[in-house]
Amino acid sequence: MGLIVQKYGGTSVGSIEKIEKVADKIIEEKTSGNQVVVVVSAMGDTTDQLLSLVQKITMSPSSRELDMLLSTGEQMSSSLLAMMINERGHRAVSLTGWQAGIMTESFHTNARIMDIDISRINLHLAQDEIVIIAGFQGICVNNNITTLGRGGSDTTAVAVAAALKAKKCDIYTDVMGVFTTDPRIEEKAKKLNRIGYDEMLEMANLGASVLHPRAVEFAKNYQVRLEVRSSMCSERGTVIEEDKRVEQSHIVSGVAFDDNITRVTLIDVPMLSLSSIFTLLADKGVNVDVIIQGAPQQNRMTISFSIKTDDLSQTVKVLKEKKQILNFKDIDIESHLAKVSIVGSGMVSNPGVAAEMFTVLDNEGIEVKMVSTSEIKVSTIISSEEKELAVSALHDALIISKKAVYLK
Amino acid sequence: MGLIVQKYGGTSVGSIEKIEKVADKIIEEKTSGNQVVVVVSAMGDTTDQLLSLVQKITMSPSSRELDMLLSTGEQMSSSLLAMMINERGHRAVSLTGWQAGIMTESFHTNARIMDIDISRINLHLAQDEIVIIAGFQGICVNNNITTLGRGGSDTTAVAVAAALKAKKCDIYTDVMGVFTTDPRIEEKAKKLNRIGYDEMLEMANLGASVLHPRAVEFAKNYQVRLEVRSSMCSERGTVIEEDKRVEQSHIVSGVAFDDNITRVTLIDVPMLSLSSIFTLLADKGVNVDVIIQGAPQQNRMTISFSIKTDDLSQTVKVLKEKKQILNFKDIDIESHLAKVSIVGSGMVSNPGVAAEMFTVLDNEGIEVKMVSTSEIKVSTIISSEEKELAVSALHDALIISKKAVYLK
Numbered sequence: 001m002g003l004i005v006q007k008y009g010g011t012s013v014g015s016i017e018k019i020e021k022v023a024d025k026i027i028e029e030k031t032s033g034n035q036v037v038v039v040v041s042a043m044g045d046t047t048d049q050l051l052s053l054v055q056k057i058t059m060s061p062s063s064r065e066l067d068m069l070l071s072t073g074e075q076m077s078s079s080l081l082a083m084m085i086n087e088r089g090h091r092a093v094s095l096t097g098w099q100a101g102i103m104t105e106s107f108h109t110n111a112r113i114m115d116i117d118i119s120r121i122n123l124h125l126a127q128d129e130i131v132i133i134a135g136f137q138g139i140c141v142n143n144n145i146t147t148l149g150r151g152g153s154d155t156t157a158v159a160v161a162a163a164l165k166a167k168k169c170d171i172y173t174d175v176m177g178v179f180t181t182d183p184r185i186e187e188k189a190k191k192l193n194r195i196g197y198d199e200m201l202e203m204a205n206l207g208a209s210v211l212h213p214r215a216v217e218f219a220k221n222y223q224v225r226l227e228v229r230s231s232m233c234s235e236r237g238t239v240i241e242e243d244k245r246v247e248q249s250h251i252v253s254g255v256a257f258d259d260n261i262t263r264v265t266l267i268d269v270p271m272l273s274l275s276s277i278f279t280l281l282a283d284k285g286v287n288v289d290v291i292i293q294g295a296p297q298q299n300r301m302t303i304s305f306s307i308k309t310d311d312l313s314q315t316v317k318v319l320k321e322k323k324q325i326l327n328f329k330d331i332d333i334e335s336h337l338a339k340v341s342i343v344g345s346g347m348v349s350n351p352g353v354a355a356e357m358f359t360v361l362d363n364e365g366i367e368v369k370m371v372s373t374s375e376i377k378v379s380t381i382i383s384s385e386e387k388e389l390a391v392s393a394l395h396d397a398l399i400i401s402k403k404a405v406y407l408k
Numbered sequence: 409m410g411l412i413v414q415k416y417g418g419t420s421v422g423s424i425e426k427i428e429k430v431a432d433k434i435i436e437e438k439t440s441g442n443q444v445v446v447v448v449s450a451m452g453d454t455t456d457q458l459l460s461l462v463q464k465i466t467m468s469p470s471s472r473e474l475d476m477l478l479s480t481g482e483q484m485s486s487s488l489l490a491m492m493i494n495e496r497g498h499r500a501v502s503l504t505g506w507q508a509g510i511m512t513e514s515f516h517t518n519a520r521i522m523d524i525d526i527s528r529i530n531l532h533l534a535q536d537e538i539v540i541i542a543g544f545q546g547i548c549v550n551n552n553i554t555t556l557g558r559g560g561s562d563t564t565a566v567a568v569a570a571a572l573k574a575k576k577c578d579i580y581t582d583v584m585g586v587f588t589t590d591p592r593i594e595e596k597a598k599k600l601n602r603i604g605y606d607e608m609l610e611m612a613n614l615g616a617s618v619l620h621p622r623a624v625e626f627a628k629n630y631q632v633r634l635e636v637r638s639s640m641c642s643e644r645g646t647v648i649e650e651d652k653r654v655e656q657s658h659i660v661s662g663v664a665f666d667d668n669i670t671r672v673t674l675i676d677v678p679m680l681s682l683s684s685i686f687t688l689l690a691d692k693g694v695n696v697d698v699i700i701q702g703a704p705q706q707n708r709m710t711i712s713f714s715i716k717t718d719d720l721s722q723t724v725k726v727l728k729e730k731k732q733i734l735n736f737k738d739i740d741i742e743s744h745l746a747k748v749s750i751v752g753s754g755m756v757s758n759p760g761v762a763a764e765m766f767t768v769l770d771n772e773g774i775e776v777k778m779v780s781t782s783e784i785k786v787s788t789i790i791s792s793e794e795k796e797l798a799v800s801a802l803h804d805a806l807i808i809s810k811k812a813v814y815l816k
Contacts, residue, residue, distance in 0.1 A: 016464040053488060056424040058495040065494070068487035068502050072480035079476035080461060086473070087466040094476050099551060120551070143507060143528070 002167035003125070004029055007039040007135065007157035011174040012231035013077050014044030016084075022231060023084040025172070026130060030090060035125050037164065039135040039157040040081055042073025063108035067137070067147045071097065074134035074153070082132045092130040095120065097137035098145065102156065104138035110149035112214075113138060113156070116163040133160060151212020158215045162222035169224050171211060172231035177238030178203065178210055180399045181255040186392050188400055192253060193236075196243025199253045202343040202377045216240065243345045251346035251353050252398040255391050260309040261289075261337040261381060263369060266319070268329035271299045277319070277326060284318050286311045289339070290372040290381060306370055306381055309335055337369065338387040341379040342398055348375045353398070360397045366390050410575035411533070412437055415447040415543065415565035419582040420639035421485050422452030424492075430639060431492040433580070434538060438498060443533050445572065447543040447565040448489055450481025471516035475545070475555045479505065482542035482561070490540045500538040503528065505545035506553065510564065512546035518557035520622075521546060521564070524571040541568060559620020566623045570630035577632050579619060580639035585646035586611065586618055588807045589663040594800050596808055600661060601644075604651025607661045610751040610785045624648065651753045659754035659761050660806040663799050668717040669697075669745040669789060671777060674727070676737035679707045685727070685734060692726050694719045697747070698780040698789060714778060714789055717743055745777065746795040749787040750806055756783045761806070768805045774798050 006026065013019050022040075030036045050069055054061050078094035085092035101117030124131045135153025140146050148155050154171060161169035176191050178200065183189040195203070197220035204213040210228055219226050219240065229237025266277070274293075281288055286307055294302040307315055312335065319331060347353050354371075357378055361368055366389065370381035382390055414434065421427050430448075438444045458477055462469050486502035493500035509525030532539045543561025548554050556563050562579060569577035584599050586608065591597040603611070605628035612621040618636055627634050627648065637645025674685070682701075689696055694715055702710040715723055720743065727739060755761050765786050769776055774797065778789035790798055 016461065019465070050484070053424065054491065057427070057488060057491050061491045062494050065487045065491045065502060068490075068504075069484055072483050075480050075483075076458070076477055079473045080465060082476075083462065083465050083469045083473045086470050094473060096476075096553075145504075 001033045001035070003035040003037065003164055005037045005039065005157055005161035005164065005166045005169040006172060007153055007169065008041065008081075008172045008231055009153065009174065010041040010044050010047070012172050013040055013081065016080075018231075019043075019077075019081055019084050022081060022172075023088060025231065026081075026085060026092075027088060027090050030130055034167075037121060037125070037131045037133065037160060037166070038081070039133045039153055039160060040074060040077050041135050041153040042070075043077045043080075046073040046076065064144055067108045067145050070147055071134070071137040071145045074136050078132045078134040082130075085130055085132075090130060091128065092132055093124050094132040094134070095124075096134050097156070098139035098143075100131075100133045100160070102133075102138035102159070104140055104146045104148065106140040106142055106144070106146070108144075108146055111138060111140065111146035113148065113159045113218075116159055118163050121160070121164065151215055154212045154215035155218060158218045158222075158224050158226065161224045162218065166224070169219070169226050171215075171226060171228045173210060173228060174230065174232070175210055175228075176230045176233075176235060177228050178240070178254070180253065181391055181395050182257070185257075185388055186255075186395050188392075188395060190399070192238045194239040194241065195253055196345045197240060198243065198376055199343050199345050200240045202341070202374070203254050203256050211240075251350045251402070252342045252344040253346075254343050255395045255399065256341045256343055257387055257391055258339040258341075259384065259387070261306050261339050261384075262309045262312050262333060262335040263304055263306050263337055263381065264312075264315060264319075265302065265304040265332040265334075266326075266328045266330075267302050267332060268300050269303055270327050271296055271301065273326045273328065274303070276322075277303075280318055280322060281307075281315060284314055286315050286318075290370045290379065292370055304370065306337070306339070334369075336384040337381050338384045338390075339379050339381055340387060340390045340394065341377050342394055343377045345376050347377070354378045356398065357394060360393050361390060364389055364393050409441045409443070411443040411445065411572055413445045413447065413565055413569040413572065413574045413577040414580060415561055415577070416449065416489075416580045416639055417561065417582065418449040418452050418455070420580050421448055421489065424488075426639075427451075427485075427489055427492050430489060430580075431496055433639065434489075434493060434500075435496060435498050438538055442575075445529060445533070445539045445541065445568060445574070446489070447541045447561055447568060448482060448485050449543050449561040450478075451485045451488075454481040454484065472552055475516045475553050478555055479542070479545040479553045482544050486540045486542040490538075493538055493540075498538060499536065500540055501532050502540040502542065503532075504542050505564070506547035506551075508539075508541045508568070510541075510546035510567070512548055512554045512556065514548035514550055514552070515554070516552070517555055519546060519548065519554035521556065521567045521626075524567055526571050529568070529572065559623055562620045562623035563626060566626045566630075566632050566634065569632045570626065574632070577627070577634050578645075579623075579634060579636045581618060581636060582638065582640070583618055583636075584638045584641075584643060585636050586648070586662070588661065589799055589803050590665070593665075593796055594663075594803050596800075596803060598807070600646045602647040602649065603661055604753045605648060606651065606784050607751050607753050608648045610749070610782070611662050611664050619648075659758045659810070660750045660752040661754075662751050663803045663807065664749045664751055665795055665799055666747040666749075667792065667795070669714050669747050669792075670717045670720050670741060670743040671712055671714050671745055671789065672720075672723060672727075673710060673712040673740040673742075674734075674736045674738075675710050675740060676708050677711055678735050679704055679709060681734045681736065682711070684730075685711075688726055688730060689715075689723060692722055694723050694726075698778045698787065700778055712778065714745070714747070742777075744792040745789050746792045747787050747789055748795060748798045748802065749785050750802055751785045753784050755785070762786045764806065765802065768801050769798060772797055772801050774801075
């Protein structure tokens with residue numbers, strides 16, 4: 001007997017019929033002898049419906065009021081799920097974020113969890129009840145309702161699992177697990193049986209939307225054993241845990257990609273302006289990813305960096321405003337780019353893998369415009385039109401043909 | 409300058425367009441120099457929509473979970489209203505029941521307010537903010553969300569007004585005020601400029617659904633000056649306050665009625681069973697209204713009482729189960745009855761008014777099946793088919809022809 005935390009996403013509780021299936025899964029876990037704490041997202045398109053009401057009122061809602069409004073979605077789904085479990089003869093109780101003791105920063109719409117007061121959850125567990133917690137939300141020191149931003153319910157689940165020292169945290173979703181790449185792009189994509197935290201973190205950050213990076217980071221920091229699995233069947237999913245693999249034959253775990261990348265190039269910049277440029281962009285919330293710096297000549301150089309295309313107008317505005325002070329000559333923009341990356345903890349001891357990646361891309365005639373590397377990934381910026389070709393070729397060469405032992 | 413509490417019902421905030429109008433009214437009150445606290449119901453049919461989801465799950469939902477679910481309706485409307493006011497350049501903040509300090513009994517779906525901790529409301533008022541409170545809800549000592557039952561938002565508004573010692577409490581609704589009788593039945597019905605608490609209490613209890621009796625009682629106990637008025641125009645409504653009228657020419661303030669009444673007659677009952685009968689029914693939540701007891705013969709008698717027809721099956725079930733113990737001979741049921749009542753605080757010093765009522769009904773050929781009286785009302789139980797005729801005749805004779813000075 002142990003304590004299991006389960007998390008169900010919005011599509012898993014998208015209708016009363018689906019809530020029924022979810023209730024079955026929860027009851028199955030409970031009757032197998034475990035204590036069960038469930039974290040649930042808002043039903044299907046509830047959040048979108050609420051946001052469409054907001055759009056009729058204002059284009060710039062107060063973030064405090066937005067949290068007040070959006071948090072109702074999870075409160076609804078959690079109470080409906082508790083009713084369903086009760087109706088099936090088991091005892092369940094729903095808790096809002098504040099009732100569950102989820103304490104966050106006073107930062108609306110994107111707050112981080114600071115602490116969890118588990119006393120009330122434990123009280124209900126001690127009464128042999130199934131505890132259903134409204135995900136995505138918490139309360140700040142001023143007793144205002146906060147929300148956790150994208151992937152917030154994943155984070156709630158992992159944080160609750162960590163605080164309760166749960167045996168594991170099952171993330172139920174509408175896919176079977178974590179795949180070597182997106183199956184919608186590459187039909188040969190395989191489900192991974194397991195993946196390390198760091199690899200998952202890279203995959204998540206690089207656009208594999210199955211699990212939010214913040215949740216993975218939390219799981220890594222508190223060593224919470226995660227499993228991503230489907231709420232529609234009973235097949236095992238992908239376990240995410242500390243990487244303990246001794247075998248290094250499987251160097252690359254997955255091919256990740258991210259769309260809507262833009263490269264910004266500043267021509268003839270003084271070296272002294274570099275820190276100012278990136279401080280300026282960071283202050284405006286622009287996330288600069290890959291940076292390439294040309295060789296300086298007389299303390300001036302050309303510098304390129306990649307950003308999300310969503311941040312482009314903000315970036316250009318800021319740079320043009322400060323053109324005099326930053327003292328660069330010209331600015332050049334290239335949009336319609338994509339980032340394609342290979343991820344794998346085995347790469348740290350296999351320096352040849354980056355070379356292999358470039359060879360594969362070169363054979364396909366794909367021009368690599370920018371590169372960045374970490375110990376467990378190599379990212380390339382390429383033309384958006386060549387993304388699918390690149391993903392497929394890299395997946396074939398670095399995963400399928402290596403017959404990695406951790407695949408099914 | 410003073411503090412005004414305003415309450416807006418579900419139809420007043422039934423759409424974004426209506427919320428816009430409500431925001432205008434609130435801002436008008438604020439810019440006239442008053443502090444404003446607003447209590448708001450759930451938008452239009454939100455509650456019905458939530459209940460239809462519940463019906464797909466269970467016919468007997470846990471009342472705790474029902475409160476958890478239904479309280480989201482007011483949380484939504486309060487945050488949307490706050491956004492609308494913010495959008496118009498004024499500062500507003502929405503508060504849930506628990507944030508507003510509304511402490512209730514631990515009795516779900518029909519809790520009474522025990523106390524209000526006004527510290528947070530005062531904090532926001534001190535910052536010159538408009539405070540929008542989610543009506544109908546509170547929190548119990550176990551930190552569970554409770555709801556206040558029918559007319560709950562009225563009660564929230566009055567309780568908040570009492571706690572804050574507000575100058576007045578305006579109840580905005582979809583009618584112009586309190587009428588001498590229902591204008592949908594009697595076109596000669598007039599809006600009252602003012603009415604006493606006790607009269608309003610009788611009117612409310614007798615089916616005039618404009619204001620919930622619990623809210624009126626609360627207002628009377630704490631001497632909160634109420635005004636019922638339309639959210640769609642700026643005309644004055646009906647003020648409800650302590651009856652200070654010296655003139656007694658206007659004896660009857662209104663004609664109220666209530667449908668779906670059933671008369672239950674128990675034949676040949678021992679006198680000793682009487683208290684058992686009514687205790688039994690009270691325990692089952694059956695509200696017994698008028699009771700008529702025949703003259704006893706050898707300690708046995710016939711007894712009739714009226715109930716809401718909704719309670720009929722429950723009543724018959726209980727009585728039949730206990731027939732042996734209660735030792736009555738037979739039970740007789742007459743449904744399709746209505747209660748028609750005249751209400752007026754002037755009646756206490758005018759004993760002739762009941763006689764006048766019977767004369768009017770007699771002239772119309774209407775048979776009075778049961779009667780009950782209090783100091784400020786006379787109620788008659790008559791056939792449902794004769795209800796409209798009775799209302800019209802009584803309204804003509806006792807209100808229109810008296811040219812009551814408190815009418816417009």
